[in-house]
Amino acid sequence: MDNNKPIETNNIRKEIIKPKKSSKKSPKPTLKQKRYLRGLQNNILSKHPKPKCELMIAAGYSPKTANSPNIIEKQPTFQQLLTKYLPDDKLLMGHTEGLTATKTIINKNGDISLEPDYTNRHRYLETAYKLKGKIRGGEGDAPNLTQINITWGDGSK
Numbered sequence: 001m002d003n004n005k006p007i008e009t010n011n012i013r014k015e016i017i018k019p020k021k022s023s024k025k026s027p028k029p030t031l032k033q034k035r036y037l038r039g040l041q042n043n044i045l046s047k048h049p050k051p052k053c054e055l056m057i058a059a060g061y062s063p064k065t066a067n068s069p070n071i072i073e074k075q076p077t078f079q080q081l082l083t084k085y086l087p088d089d090k091l092l093m094g095h096t097e098g099l100t101a102t103k104t105i106i107n108k109n110g111d112i113s114l115e116p117d118y119t120n121r122h123r124y125l126e127t128a129y130k131l132k133g134k135i136r137g138g139e140g141d142a143p144n145l146t147q148i149n150i151t152w153g154d155g156s157k
Contacts, residue, residue, distance in 0.1 A: 029077040035059035037081050044127050
């Protein structure tokens with residue numbers, strides 16, 4: 001065998017390795033999550049808003065799950081719903097509209113005037129931002145508290 005002889009590569013089979021496509025599809029939001037989001041949307045502008053736990057039960061969640069809405073709201077599939085139905089550009093539009101929101105006032109003389117009305121817009125935006133995790137303070141947010149008990153001696157007097 002001569003070491004100076006070039007190696008023939010014609011007989012070597014070259015394969016291009018292609019990554020296999022994952023057979024797993026990305027998880028889709030559940031029907032309960034969709035119902036819950038629809039309930040939240042209706043609840044935002046309601047004159048008598050309901051607690052989130054009631055909305056979750058109405059959407060089909062168990063009472064135990066309904067006591068922790070943040071577990072559902074932080075799931076990636078629920079966040080997908082929020083991104084689809086509550087995109088950041090709509091929140092920005094809400095802020096813009098909120099700066100010029102007005103309500104019609106009719107006084108005793110029958111005169112009509114427009115006055116700023118930020119209450120409903122504020123409620124909508126605050127809830128939307130809480131859902132998207134942009135601000136803290138949602139009903140499901142529990143404070144992170146730690147209790148430390150310190151005892152001295154053997155406890156006798």
